[in-house]
Amino acid sequence: MLVIKSSFLSKALVLIPVFLFSISCTESDEEPMPVTDDFDRELMLINWVDNIIIPSYKNYVLKLEGFRSKALTFSQSPEASGLTELRMAWLDAYIAWQRVSMFEIGKAEAITIRNFTNIFPTDVSGIESSIDDGNYNLELPSKNDEQGFPALDYLINGSGVDDYAIVKTFANNDAYGKYVNDVLDRMYGMATAVVTDWEGGYKTSFVNNSGSSGTSSVDKVINDYLFYYEKYLRAGKIGIPAGVFSSSPIPGSAEAIYHKGASKKLFLAGLEAVQDFFNGKAFDSSSTANSLKAYLEYLETQKDGQDLTELINNQFNSARTFAEGLDDDFSTQVSTDNIKMLTTYDQLQKVVVLLKVDMLQALNVQVDFVDADGD
Amino acid sequence: MFKSIENRLSKPTEAAPLAVFRILFGFVMLVSLIRFSAYGWIEKLYILPQMHFTYYGFHWVKPLGNYSYLLFFVCTVSTVFVMLGYKYRLASIFFFLSFTYIELIDKTTYLNHYYFISLLSFLLIFLPANTYYSLDAKKNENVRFQYIPQWNIWVIMLLLGIVYFYSGLAKINSEWMLKAMPLKIWLPSKYNFPLLGDLFQKEWIAYAFSWSGMIYDLSIVFLLLWRNTRTLAFIVVVFFHLLTSALFPIGMFPYIMILSTLIFFDSSFHHKFLSRLSFLFRINKSLFDNGALKHRKKNFPQQVKGFMLISFFAINILFPFRYLLYPGELFWTEEGYRFSWRVMLMEKTGYAQFKVLDKDSGKQFYINNTDYLTAFQEKQMSTQPDFMLQYAQYLNKELSSQGQSNLAIYVDSYVALNGMGSKVYINPELDLLTVEDSFEHKNWIRNFED
Numbered sequence: 001m002l003v004i005k006s007s008f009l010s011k012a013l014v015l016i017p018v019f020l021f022s023i024s025c026t027e028s029d030e031e032p033m034p035v036t037d038d039f040d041r042e043l044m045l046i047n048w049v050d051n052i053i054i055p056s057y058k059n060y061v062l063k064l065e066g067f068r069s070k071a072l073t074f075s076q077s078p079e080a081s082g083l084t085e086l087r088m089a090w091l092d093a094y095i096a097w098q099r100v101s102m103f104e105i106g107k108a109e110a111i112t113i114r115n116f117t118n119i120f121p122t123d124v125s126g127i128e129s130s131i132d133d134g135n136y137n138l139e140l141p142s143k144n145d146e147q148g149f150p151a152l153d154y155l156i157n158g159s160g161v162d163d164y165a166i167v168k169t170f171a172n173n174d175a176y177g178k179y180v181n182d183v184l185d186r187m188y189g190m191a192t193a194v195v196t197d198w199e200g201g202y203k204t205s206f207v208n209n210s211g212s213s214g215t216s217s218v219d220k221v222i223n224d225y226l227f228y229y230e231k232y233l234r235a236g237k238i239g240i241p242a243g244v245f246s247s248s249p250i251p252g253s254a255e256a257i258y259h260k261g262a263s264k265k266l267f268l269a270g271l272e273a274v275q276d277f278f279n280g281k282a283f284d285s286s287s288t289a290n291s292l293k294a295y296l297e298y299l300e301t302q303k304d305g306q307d308l309t310e311l312i313n314n315q316f317n318s319a320r321t322f323a324e325g326l327d328d329d330f331s332t333q334v335s336t337d338n339i340k341m342l343t344t345y346d347q348l349q350k351v352v353v354l355l356k357v358d359m360l361q362a363l364n365v366q367v368d369f370v371d372a373d374g375d
Numbered sequence: 376m377f378k379s380i381e382n383r384l385s386k387p388t389e390a391a392p393l394a395v396f397r398i399l400f401g402f403v404m405l406v407s408l409i410r411f412s413a414y415g416w417i418e419k420l421y422i423l424p425q426m427h428f429t430y431y432g433f434h435w436v437k438p439l440g441n442y443s444y445l446l447f448f449v450c451t452v453s454t455v456f457v458m459l460g461y462k463y464r465l466a467s468i469f470f471f472l473s474f475t476y477i478e479l480i481d482k483t484t485y486l487n488h489y490y491f492i493s494l495l496s497f498l499l500i501f502l503p504a505n506t507y508y509s510l511d512a513k514k515n516e517n518v519r520f521q522y523i524p525q526w527n528i529w530v531i532m533l534l535l536g537i538v539y540f541y542s543g544l545a546k547i548n549s550e551w552m553l554k555a556m557p558l559k560i561w562l563p564s565k566y567n568f569p570l571l572g573d574l575f576q577k578e579w580i581a582y583a584f585s586w587s588g589m590i591y592d593l594s595i596v597f598l599l600l601w602r603n604t605r606t607l608a609f610i611v612v613v614f615f616h617l618l619t620s621a622l623f624p625i626g627m628f629p630y631i632m633i634l635s636t637l638i639f640f641d642s643s644f645h646h647k648f649l650s651r652l653s654f655l656f657r658i659n660k661s662l663f664d665n666g667a668l669k670h671r672k673k674n675f676p677q678q679v680k681g682f683m684l685i686s687f688f689a690i691n692i693l694f695p696f697r698y699l700l701y702p703g704e705l706f707w708t709e710e711g712y713r714f715s716w717r718v719m720l721m722e723k724t725g726y727a728q729f730k731v732l733d734k735d736s737g738k739q740f741y742i743n744n745t746d747y748l749t750a751f752q753e754k755q756m757s758t759q760p761d762f763m764l765q766y767a768q769y770l771n772k773e774l775s776s777q778g779q780s781n782l783a784i785y786v787d788s789y790v791a792l793n794g795m796g797s798k799v800y801i802n803p804e805l806d807l808l809t810v811e812d813s814f815e816h817k818n819w820i821r822n823f824e825d
Binding site: 214248360361 | 733
C-alpha cells in the first residue's frame with residue numbers, strides 16, 4: 001500500500017498540478033460552510049462530568065450511606081437478620097463502586113481512593129491484629145489491604161464459619177463492629193471528598209483543560225480509563241485469578257472471595273460501566289452523545305471496512321456473553337473450569353487492542369503520556 | 376579539474392562564520408543539557424529503567440547508574456569549553472564522546488536530531504573552529520588565524536544539506552503526499568491552536584502542510600546557498616521551525632536548526648554578530664583580525680584527516696539508502712528506518728503482550744510489561760521488532776535468574792500504522808528466543824499487506 005520504493009517521484013511530479021487544482025477547488029467550495037466541523041471536546045468533557053462521573057459518584061455516596069446505617073445497626077445489636085441486610089447493602093455499594101473506580105482523576109487521584117477502597121486479596125491477619133490491637137491508622141498506605149470492600153467482605157462474610165459464628169464474632173467483641181464502622185467512615189469520607197471537589201472548582205478547571213496536549217483532560221481521562229480497563233478490570237478481576245500472569249490459577253485473588261457469589265456481578269457491573277463510558281451513556285438515562293463513540297464516528301474511523309465503534313461494542317458484548325457463562329464466584333470458577341475464565345480473558349484482551357491501538361491512534365491521544373522530546 | 380576543486384576547497388575564507396557557529400553550537404547544547412537535567416530526564420531515562428535497549432553492535436555500552444550525572448556533567452562542561460573555544464580540540468572530543476555515549480545507552484530515546492548532534496560534534500573535532508574569537512586563539516598567537524580554508528565551512532553546509540535534503544526525499548512517498556498522512560491525524564487534534572485551530576480541521580491543510588514541508592526540505596539548502604534568496608530563505612527557516620516547534624513536542628531541535636543555518640550567511644554578518652558580542656562582553660575583537668591564514672599542511676595526519684572526512688560523508692550519503700536492501704514495507708518493518716533523517720513521517724501505535732511458556736511443564740503465563748519497562752520504553756518497544764527481540768531475551772535472562780529455565784517466549788503484538796487499523800505485527804507462533812538479532816531481514820515480522 002505504501003509505495004515507497006517505486007519510482008514515485010515521477011508520479012508525484014505529475015500530481016503537483018492536480019494537487020494545486022484540487023486546493024483551489026476546495027477553497028472556492030469552502031465559502032458557504034460554517035466552521036463547525038471540529039469535534040467539540042469540551043462538550044464531551046461536560047457530558048462526562050455532568051452525566052456520568054458526578055451522578056455515578058453521588059449514587060455511590062448514597063449507597064455508602066445506606067451501608068453505613070446498616071453497619072451501625074448491626075454493630076449495636078448483632079443479629080442474623082441484620083447481617084443479611086448488611087450484606088445486601090455491602091453488595092449494593094460495591095456495585096455502585098464499580099461505576100466510579102475508573103475515574104481516578106482529580107481528588108480521587110490525589111487521595112488514591114482506589115487503593116483504599118478495593119485492594120484484594122485483603123490481609124486477614126493484618127485486619128485481625130488491628131482489631132486486636134484497637135490502635136490502627138487507616139490512612140496509612142501500608143493499611144490499604146486491610147480496608148475497603150475486600151476487608152468488609154472478610155468481616156461480614158468470612159469472620160466465622162457460618163452466619164451464626166459471624167454474628168457471634170461481632171457480639172463477643174465490639175472491636176469488630178467498630179472496625180467495620182471505621183472502615184466505612186473512611187470510605188465515605190473519601191467518596192464525599194471527591195464529590196465535593198468535583199462540584200467545587202474542579203469541574204471548571206477539568207472542562208477548561210479541553211486541549212489536546214498530553215496533560216489535557218481528555219488525554220488524562222482516556223489514559224486513566226485504559227489503565228483501569230487493563231489493570232483492574234481485565235487483569236485484576238479475571239486475568240490474575242485465572243493465572244494469566246502466573247502459570248497457575250490463584251483462586252484466592254478473585255474479588256469478593258468470602259461472599260462466594262458476588263464476583264461475577266461485580267465484574268459485569270464494571271464491564272457495563274466501562275462500555276457505557278465509551279458510549280457516553282448518561283447515568284440512569286439512555287442518552288448517548290458527546291462520547292468517545294461519537295468522537296470516533298465523527299472521525300469516521302474504520303477498521304477492515306467496519307466502523308471501529310461497532311467493532312468495539314461487539315467485542316465488549318462478546319466479552320460479556322462469555323462472562324455471563326461463568327460461575328457467580330470466580331474463585332470457584334478457576335478451581336473447577338479455568339478454561340472458561342481464560343476464554344473470557346481473551347475476549348477482554350481483544351478490546352484492549354481496539355481501544356489502545358486503534359482508538360488512540362484515531363484520536364491522536366498518546367498512551368502513557370511520556371514527557372520527552374520527539375522528532 | 377581535480378586541481379581546481381582542490382584550489383576552491385583550500386581557498387582562504389574568513390574564519391568568523393565557523394567561530395560563530397562554534398559559539399552558538401556550544402551555547403545551544405549547553406541550554407539543551409541544562410533543560411534535559413532540569414526536567415529530571417537523566418534520572419527518568421538513564422537511571423530508573425531496569426533495562427536499557429542498546430543498539431545492535433553497541434551492547435557493550437552500559438548504563439552508568441548514578442554516574443550518569445557525572446557523564447552529563449562532563450558533557451555540559453565540554454559545551455562551555457567549546458563555546459569559549461578553550462582547549463577546543465579536547466573539549467570537542469569530550470563532547471562528542473560523552474554525548475554519543477549517552478545516546479547509545481538506550482535507543483528508546485533515539486531522535487534524529489540527537490544523531491545529527493553526534494555527527495556534527497564528530498565533524499567539529501576536525502575543524503579549526505578555535506582559530507578565531509576563542510580563548511585558545513587569544514592565549515596563543517600560533518593558533519590565531521583570521522582566514523581558514525574554505526572547505527571547513529562547506530563541510531558544515533554539506534552536513535546540513537544532507538539532513539534537509541534526505542528528510543525531504545523521505546517525504547516523497549504515497550502516504551505523505553497522496554494521503555497527507557500522518558499530518559491528517561496530527562493536525563485536527565490541534566484544534567485549539569491559536570488562530571489556526573479551525574484551519575487544521577480542513578483536509579486540504581494537511582495536504583498543503585505535507586507538500587510544502589517536502590518542498591521546503593528539498594529546496595531550503597539551495598535557497599540558502601544562493602545569495603539572492605538567502606534572507607528570504609532564512610525567514611522561511613525561522614517560520615517553519617517555529618511553527619513545527621509550536622505544533623509538536625520536538626524540544627530544542629528547531630532552535631538548533633535555526634542557529635545552524637546562519638552558517639550560510641556572509642562573513643560580514645558574522646563579523647557584525649561578533650562585534651555586538653565584543654561590545655557586550657568587552658572583548659577585543661581586533662586582536663583576532665590579524666589577516667593570518669591557516670595553511671593546509673600536506674603531512675600524513677592531514678591526509679588521514681582528509682580520508683576520514685571523505686569517508687564520513689560517503690557513509691552519510693549512502694547509509695540512509697540501506698533500506699533498499701530489505702524487502703517489505705519500510706514503515707512497517709522499520710528495517711533501515713533510523714539514522715536516515717525520517718522525521719515525523721508516520722504515526723505508529725502498538726500493543727505487545729509477551730507469553731512465557733515453560734517447555735518442561737507446559738505451563739504458560741503472560742508478562743506484565745510495566746514490571747520491567749518504563750512507559751516510554753514500552754511504547755517504543757511495542758512498535759519496533761528489534762526492541763521486542765531484545766526484551767524477550769531480557770525476560771528470559773530475568774526469569775532464568777529466578778530459577779525458571781527452558782522457556783519459550785512468544786509475543787502477541789498489534790500495530791496500527793497511519794490510522795489504517797491494527798494488524799498482527801510479529802509472528803505469534805515464533806519463539807523469540809530462537810532468533811538472533813542481525814542486519815538480515817527479519818522474516819518473522821508479518822507482511823504488511825497480509
